[in-house]
Amino acid sequence: MTRRMPAPLRTLLRQATAFRRRLRRSEATFIILAVVVGSVTGGLSVALGTAAHALQALLFGLPGEMRLSAMPHLPWSRLLALPAGGAVLGLLQYALERWRRRTPVDVVEANALHGGAVPWRDSLSVTAQTFASNGFGASVGLEAAYAQVGGGLASVIGRRLSIRRSDLRILVGAGAGAAIGAAFGAPLTGAFYAFEIVIGAYTPAAIAPVAAAAIAGVATARSLGGVPYLITVSSVGVTRNMDYLAFVGIGLACAFVGIALMRSVSLVEAGVRRIGLPAAARPFLGGLLLMPIAFLSPEALSAGHGALHLTLAGDAPILILCGVLALKWLASSVSLGFGFRGGLFFASLFLGVLVGRIYAGATEILLPGAPHLWTQDAALVGMAALAVAVIGGPMTMTFLVLEATRDFQLAAIVLTASLVASAVVRELFGYSFSTWRLHLRGEVIRSARDIGWVRQLTARSMMRAAPVTAPAAITIAALRRRVPLGSTGRIILLDAEDRYAGIVATTDAFADGVDCDAAAATLARRPDETIDPARNITEVMQVFDRLGVDDLAVVAADGALLGTLTEAHVRKRYANELERSQRELFGEA
Structure with a gap:
């Protein structure tokens, strides 16, 4: 007998479902979500920066709030923290590589190639390595960690709420921008960091949530006592x-x-x-050189x-x-x-x-x-x-x-x-x-x-089943009886081992003067004019342009026929996807 779900849990699930629907329909609800992400990100940025400075103060004996790069001199005994940090980082990298055998995805790559999806393990990996590198004094900044924390948190929340791809990219940009804005005490800087670096465009749909997140991040950082990186400076001004x-x-x-x-x-x-x-030993040697x-x-x-x-x-x-x-x-x-x-x-x-x-x-x-x-x-x-x-x-x-x-x-x-x-x-x-x-x-x-989306639209995902197939050794007369004129525009030929052997246009098979006793393969287009199933849509269009044909077979590495593609279908699909991305850009999707 199936146990019924407890009433409080059912209520929570209904509320979560209703909230997801509101996110899709209501811009105001999405802005509120961005503000929440920005506020949390601002607090995390302050915590990360404070912890890194505390580690540097402990290792290098920094007095008060003095920054490491402002020290007039450092003794050799303190500088041993550099190779020690390299050894720690090497061990950390070794452990992370065994845990996650691929290069971590950062927020720029995530928004460009993965629709804003940043695995939480990748965020943890990048943040931990950046914190260790900066905390032990290496000549690197924490900005990568800030952006990864903000964008990674936004990505996790957005994917949990199943928001649309375009909204997820905006939310990732808002989180990263809020983190940078909180670090510098500069909301406009954070907002435009999101637009230019993380999202890659100034989009009308992104202006309000990104700006709101950046302001919330800076406000949270200031309320927690975060010290911005840049001080206020004066300028003389230009007169000529x-x-x-x-x-x-x-x-x-x-x-x-x-x-x-x-x-x-x-x-x-x-x-x-x-x-x-070895990769794990490189930071230690780098620390010695520093x-x-x-x-x-x-x-x-x-x-x-x-x-x-x-x-x-x-x-x-x-x-x-x-x-x-x-x-x-x-x-x-x-x-x-x-x-x-x-x-x-x-x-x-x-x-x-x-x-x-x-x-x-x-x-x-x-x-x-x-x-x-x-x-x-x-x-x-x-x-x-x-x-x-x-x-x-x-x-x-x-x-x-x-x-x-x-x-x-x-x-x-x-x-x-x-x-x-x-x-x-x-x-x-x-x-x-x-x-x-x-x-x-x-x-x-x-x-x-x-x-x-360009990478996701591969030849395999766009292909259609082959309309008609026939043995390559069949005679043209037999092919005419098997495929009446007007029933299909093309016939796919297969060899004795069912491997692709070329395409024959139906009109060519019924043309006057054709030797009906000849094999159908004599009319076939060259069998090497095919498409790899892994090619993306732009590469497929380049192949059509190069060969100057109307249709191509999608063929596996072993020669097996997978399907067919027509140039008209590919270009129509590209135009539709491009139009959809433009609608998303202006918040109309």
Whole structure:
């Protein structure tokens, strides 16, 4: 006898079902869900940042609230935490690889290829590795962990509620944006991080939930006493048109520096792989290499929050700035190349400040009689432009500077320089750091814009059953008797082992002057003109364009016939899916 479900549980299930329905019909309900996700994410960001700083304070003896990169000097005994952290991270990576034998999915990849689905194990893996890397002092930031925590939490909640694919992608972006906004104390920065980096587009349907989540995340972080990464700074402002050209030069310089930085990280990583060192041992060796760098300049450690504040407020000579730039660059390349987990978000901000100040100092040296850039404005422009070159998101970085300075005139210059840097990097390189690393793994994405539906539409999923089949050895006369004219447009031929042997157009079999005693195979199209069942819809259309035919057989690796595809059907399906994605973009689906 089947036991009845308890009444409270039945009530809870009915309420959950009703809530799912409201989510699909009501934009206001979805915004409320985004606010809840943003609030929780803001609290998690504060907890993660506080825990990482506490670990650094314990290992490196930091006084009070001082940041690791702001320390004037670190003794060798404290620097032993770097290889020790590498050993811990190596063991953690080894354990995670045995637990989860594939590369974890981050939020950008999830939104681009998987419709916003981020497995909770992947979020846990990325967050744990990033926390260990940053907490033990490696030259990486926590921003990857923040975005993964926010986006991963949103993905888990959204999939539990069975929300639509387009809504799940928006919710993942809202969670990641709320986390970044909470870390920087900047809701506009967080919102545009979601739009440009995680969702990949400014969509009308995403504006309200993403903005609400970012505001909720920042409000929660402030109520919990979270200290934002960027302090409020002042700017002099631009008074001459020539200043715009000078600041555009910073954008150009940052574009080339950003490309070189991304290349250097991948070259170090490739070199480490060629050595043949086990993956679990690489962070330990990387930690050893970081020790002399950190002894020369503690500014090279961690994300660089303290060093960025000191550089903005200080007035160091240009040679010192160049030295710090080189050491931070080297430390970031070693950290990421040797297996420490994290990103270049804040490192690119710090390096951009250095590039901007060096650019201003070089201008003063090379043009001694001309009016000069004010170094702090140049530093802020460089900060945004290099971050755009590496991470992407010109509006994200422009709002970051705007929320730090409250200077709209400077924000316009920052946007100009950022767009220049973005255009040059797209033209010469084509990738941001996150998509570049995915490219090195064999992926083809260049942004978080949803192309997952393209991959899901494979030849196998679109094919139809073969209309009529016949033996390849059959005579044309027998084929005419077997398949009357007008009954079908094509006939699939199979050899003696039932493998695909070509397609015969019915009209060709009934054409005048055909030798009726010849085998039907003499009329068949070449049997190598087939489609692999795993090819996606864009690849299928490329094959049709290349061969110039109207229909193709879908054939397995062993030659077995699986089905057929017509060009008209494939192109109609592509147009329908493209129209559906456009409706989702504008919130009409």
